[in-house]
Amino acid sequence: MDKQLRGPLIVSIIIIAAGIAILAVLNDQWQTDAVSINNPMINEVESGNETLDLKTIIHNAEKSVVQIEGQNEQNTKTGSGFIYNGKGDIITNAHVIKNADVINVRTANGHVYPAAVIGKGEETDIAVIRVPQLADQSALTLEDEEKAETGDDVIALGSPHGFQNTVTLGIISGTERNFTVDGFNYENAYQISAQITEGNSGGPLINRETGNVIGVNAVGTSDGTIGFSIPSNDIYKQVTTWSNEANNDQLNFKNTDDITSAENPEKLIEDAEYVAEYFFESISIRDYVGAYTLLGSAMQSADSYPDFREGYTQYVDFQYSDLKSNVTEDNQVKITAEVTAETKQSEEETQKEEITYKLTIDRENDQLKIMNISTDNE
Incomplete structure (x- = not known):
């Protein structure tokens, strides 16, 4: 071989051999190292498919679910319903309000309102009633396309x-x-x-x-x-038609003053305890706005929402039990509840505190409100 070609050939062979060796090392490293992928779009899709928290679903739904009382001279029929739009319209069964002369709606926070029928099926067991005071309140989303399947x-x-x-x-x-x-x-x-x-x-x-x-x-x-x-x-098309065609000026609502007549002590305690339970559950799930709306005007004037919220944000867990109630001579309800509140001390440590809550519940503008809250810490 020509001496002039031998030198470059040897150099080329050395370079090729070195390249092969480097590729072999890199290939071995790729096989042993974990591959990290940071794709925001993938993360977003995965988060969107997570099942909603059961407690959150229930708490949010309860705000829109109401108790319905259909009354006539002979009897009172009790049923349920739920707000489904921003007009204060409530879907229920036709048989719940059938033959009712007066329809009362009791909300999750203990408020009572008169309702008027805006549509009722004759053969289909569906009806829609309206409570204008509940317009723009929490409403549930009515599924209008997807059918449920066995096993859901x-x-x-x-x-x-x-x-x-x-x-x-x-x-x-x-x-x-x-x-x-x-x-x-x-x-x-x-x-x-x-x-x-x-x-x-x-x-x-x-x-x-x-x-x-x-x-x-x-x-x-x-x-x-x-x-x-x-x-x-x-039923989506029918209830939507009823809602769109209804005009408040043409609806017949019973006067609220006739609804809020004197209550027996047992019923008053039942309604007041429901307000108290709703308050504690709202705090537990961090729905501070919902809890704040249950306070009477004097409490809200004395304690702004940011200050109210600040008093509870330190709790990572908040559970109540043992409600005890009694009615005073002036028809106020005094409720005592035992609360276990847990605060976070560090990344790995929490501290539990036993607190006795004392609530005073009374009517304000014909609605049950929490007029006072006091606590005793153990």
Whole structure:
């Protein structure tokens, strides 16, 4: 071989050999090192698919669920309903308000309002009533397209036997059930394992995954083991039409003064304890706005919302128990509750504190409000 070519050839061979060696080392490193991918779009999609927290779904839904009392001279029929738009319109069952001369609506925070019928089915067990005072309040999203499937997890809310905002869990155990009860035709109804008993009628059936209303609870078996719910997408067009056509000036509302007549002590305690429980549950789930709205005007004037909120934000856990109540001579309700509050001391350490809460609840503008709160720390 020419001596002039031998030198460059040797150099080329050395370079190629070195390149092969370097590639071999890099390949070995790639196989042993973990590959880290930082893709915001992937992270966003994964977060969006997370199931909503059950306690949050229930608490938010309870704000929109109401107890309905349909009264006439003979009797009072109790059922449930839920706000579904910004006009204060409430969906319920037609059989709940059938033959009612007066319709009263009791909200989650204990307020009572008169309601007027804006639409009622003759054969379909659906009705819509309106409470103008509840316009722009928390409303549930009514599913108008998606059909539920057998096996879907569901939450049923209502007021069985007068126990407001009772929650039962279950699944869709069947679909397209057709039957007739008391003159109402039920077509394509969902069969659910969540218990439906007296007072649940008209309450929402909520999809556990989305938090949206997929049905209106209507009928249950006598033993409460099987319930039936009317699919929301079957009634969406009708209830929307009723709402759009209704004019407040043409509706008949009973005077609120006639509703807030003298109450018996047992009923007053029941309603006041519901307000107290709603207050504590709001604090527990960090819904400080909801808790603040339960305070009387004097308390709100003395304590601004930021100051009120600041008094509770240090708690990482807040649980109440042992409500004890009594009615005073001037019809105030005194409620005592034992609270366990947990504060964060460090990244790994928390501290529990036992607090006795004393609430005074009374009427203000015909609504039950918390007039005073005092605490004793142990």
